[in-house]
Structure formats: structure tokens, C-alpha cells
Amino acid sequence: MTEPTLSLEALRQRIDALDNDILRLISERAACAQQVAEIKAEHEPGAVFYRPEREAQVLRRIMELNQGPLDSEEMARLFREIMSACLALEQPVKVAYLGPEGTFTQQAALKHFGESAISLPMAAIDEVFREVEAGAVNYGVVPVENSTEGVINHTLDSFMDSGLRICGEVVLRIHHHLLVAETTRRDKVSRIYSHPQSFAQCRKWLDAHFPQAERVPVSSNAEAARLVKTEWHSAAIAGDMAAKLYGLAKLAEKIEDRPDNSTRFLIIGNQDVPISGEDKTSLVVAMRNQPGALHGLLEPFHRHQIDMTRLETRPSRTGVWNYVFFIDFKGHREEPRVAAMLEEVQLRAAEVKVLGSYPVGVL
Numbered sequence: 001m002t003e004p005t006l007s008l009e010a011l012r013q014r015i016d017a018l019d020n021d022i023l024r025l026i027s028e029r030a031a032c033a034q035q036v037a038e039i040k041a042e043h044e045p046g047a048v049f050y051r052p053e054r055e056a057q058v059l060r061r062i063m064e065l066n067q068g069p070l071d072s073e074e075m076a077r078l079f080r081e082i083m084s085a086c087l088a089l090e091q092p093v094k095v096a097y098l099g100p101e102g103t104f105t106q107q108a109a110l111k112h113f114g115e116s117a118i119s120l121p122m123a124a125i126d127e128v129f130r131e132v133e134a135g136a137v138n139y140g141v142v143p144v145e146n147s148t149e150g151v152i153n154h155t156l157d158s159f160m161d162s163g164l165r166i167c168g169e170v171v172l173r174i175h176h177h178l179l180v181a182e183t184t185r186r187d188k189v190s191r192i193y194s195h196p197q198s199f200a201q202c203r204k205w206l207d208a209h210f211p212q213a214e215r216v217p218v219s220s221n222a223e224a225a226r227l228v229k230t231e232w233h234s235a236a237i238a239g240d241m242a243a244k245l246y247g248l249a250k251l252a253e254k255i256e257d258r259p260d261n262s263t264r265f266l267i268i269g270n271q272d273v274p275i276s277g278e279d280k281t282s283l284v285v286a287m288r289n290q291p292g293a294l295h296g297l298l299e300p301f302h303r304h305q306i307d308m309t310r311l312e313t314r315p316s317r318t319g320v321w322n323y324v325f326f327i328d329f330k331g332h333r334e335e336p337r338v339a340a341m342l343e344e345v346q347l348r349a350a351e352v353k354v355l356g357s358y359p360v361g362v363l
């Protein structure tokens with residue numbers, strides 16, 4: 001009986017000693033980050049302390065070095081928080097996101113910037129753009145596409161009128177839950193609130209399990225969660241953040257029809273992000289309405305062997321051009337092969353706007 005107790009005691013002592021080391025090392029790291037900030041401030045007044053490409057490199061390196069037993073993503077999340085705290089020491093990053101509080105966009109913002117960032121909810125996507133343009137916040141986070149439901153047109157359209165750049169992307173696995181107030185019984189649920197996108201993502205599950213319940217679309221999942229807090233006959237479809245924020249119980253977990261359901265969010269700001277080593281570029285291209293225009297646009301991508309990851313068409317709202325294409329591809333605008341391709345595309349298009357080159361989402 002004494003043996004295990006002794007070794008348990010010994011292990012706890014070892015953990016305490018390790019914690020001392022971790023504490024010392026994190027403090028040393030934070031002091032280094034502070035010095036980096038001092039050097040930046042000295043060399044360029046008004047400098048941006050946050051460096052997306054450097055953060056991506058730090059996280060990728062940690063994931064490569066990690067040998068377990070924690071898995072690499074878990075380890076990167078811990079380092080994400082260490083970096084976030086180090087950065088906040090100098091200047092907490094202020095981030096506007098498509099609110100209200102408790103939405104997946106807030107979850108994406110905190111996943112990308114860490115919990116030390118200050119996140120501010122905005123009522124609409126164009127308000128997020130405006131807040132960043134006005135300089136009231138450093139960055140904005142907006143959803144751009146969902147793997148089940150497709151592109152979010154509001155976000156693409158906002159880029160057409162904006163001079164902001166894309167500084168990063170973050171992909172979030174979207175898990176929806178059926179949430180109720182603590183006293184609500186399953187057989188009493190006659191109404192379900194959610195955002196139309198979430199209804200669409202859970203349609204089959206709802207048809208199978210709650211065919212009779214009235215489905216009421218609202219402006220966000222978080223709003224749905226807020227409503228059911230006081231309605232004993234209603235349920236909401238929303239994510240973990242909203243469940244926690246409103247203290248709701250889960251009647252059913254992960255009810256999305258597709259297990260790989262995920263949403264991609266963009267980080268928007270005023271920065272041109274240098275090469276991180278694994279980057280993506282987003283463009284808006286306006287073409288004249290003439291035969292072979294689309295082929296002419298795509299051909300240089302093919303010839304320079306550039307991997308296009310997305311192509312969206314949007315109606316042009318200016319009337320001058322007939323098509324506007326949103327294109328994402330792998331590579332950074334400063335890589336010679338990409339620069340050569342862009343030059344050729346520029347010759348063929350009516351207008352090309354590079355929305356940004358940025359690190360491929362790490363977490």
C-alpha cells in the first residue's frame with residue numbers, strides 16, 4: 001500500500017519541479033518578446049507588433065518537433081496561448097468579429113489570436129470591415145465559406161469596396177448541438193431556433209428527430225441560444241460557445257449532417273504579410289465579356305503549375321465589367337513563380353486586385 005503512495009508523492013514533486021522550470025521559461029520567453037517589441041518600436045514608430053507569418057512559423061515548428069504524448073494540435077494550442085499572452089504584454093490585439101457574443105466567428109477569432117486578444121462583436125459583416133478601416137481595431141474576423149453551404153457572399157462583396165487586406169485564415173470544425181434551458185424535457189420541444197445556415201447544416205437530423213417542431217430562423221446561433229434561455233418549450237441549434245455563454249444543456253450533441261462540416265474565416269487588416277513558407281493568395285479579377293475570357297484567365301495558373309483552391313464568380317456591381325472572379329491559390333505573391341503568373345493575368349484582365357498573401361491556417 002505504501003509503494004504507490006510514495007511514487008505518487010514522488011511524481012507530484014517531479015511535476016512541481018517541472019512547473020518551476022516551465023514558469024521560468026515562459027517568463028524568459030515573455031521577456032524576449034518584450035524586447036522584440038522594444039526594438040520594433042524603436043526602429044519603426046507605430047509599428048505593428050503582431051506578425052502573422054512569424055506566429056504561423058512558430059506553431060508549425062512546434063508541431064513538427066512535438067513527439068507526444070500530447071498530440072501536435074493540442075501542443076500548438078498551448079503555444080498559441082503563450083504567444084497571445086506574450087503579445088498582450090506589449091499591446092493586446094483588438095479584433096472585431098461578426099457577433100453577437102457566442103458565435104462561431106468569435107470562436108474563430110479566439111482560436112486564431114488566442115484568449116488574450118480583445119474581441120469586439122459587430123452586428124454585420126460590413127461593420128467589421130468599417131471598424132478595421134476606421135482604425136478602431138487592429139483586425140477583423142469574418143466567415144467566408146462553409147464546407148456544406150458554400151460561400152458567404154456578403155464577405156466577398158465587402159472586399160469589392162474595401163482597401164483592406166487578408167492577413168490570415170482560420171478553419172473551424174463546426175459542431176452544432178441541440179440546446180435547451182436546464183428544465184426543458186425533450187418531449188416538450190415544439191419550436192427550434194437557429195440561423196438559416198445551421199438549419200441547412202442539420203436538416204437531415206432534424207427531419208429524423210424533430211419532424212414536428214417549428215423551425216424559426218433568427219439572425220445568429222447565439223441569438224437562438226439567448227431566446228431559449230427563458231422558453232421551456234423551445235430549443236436552439238448552436239455551438240459550444242453559445243451553450244456556455246447562456247448556461248444551456250445539450251439535448252443532443254454534434255447533430256450536423258456532415259461530420260467534416262467546417263467554416264473558413266478570414267482575418268482582415270491593413271498589413272501586407274511576408275512569406276511564411278506555406279501561404280495562400282486571394283485575388284479579385286474583373287474580366288471583359290469576350291469569348292475565351294475565362295480560359296485566358298485560367299491558363300497562366302495552369303502553365304505556372306499553381307494550385308487554385310477556390311474560384312467564385314460574383315456579378316460585377318459597377319456595370320463596367322461583366323464578371324468578377326474571386327480566386328484563392330497556394331503560394332505567396334512575392335514568390336517568383338507567383339509573381340510571373342500574376343503579371344500575365346494582369347495583362348489579360350480588366351483589373352486585378354490582390355486581396356492578400358497570408359499563411360495557410362495552422363490550427
Ligand SMILES: C=C(O[C@@H]1C=C(C(=O)O)C=C[C@H]1O)C(=O)O
Nearest residue numbers: 033036049050051054055083086
Ligand atoms: C515576438 C514577436 O512578436 C509577436 C510575438 C510572437 C511570439 O510570442 O512568438 C510572435 C510574433 C509576433 O506576433 C516577433 O515578431 O518575433
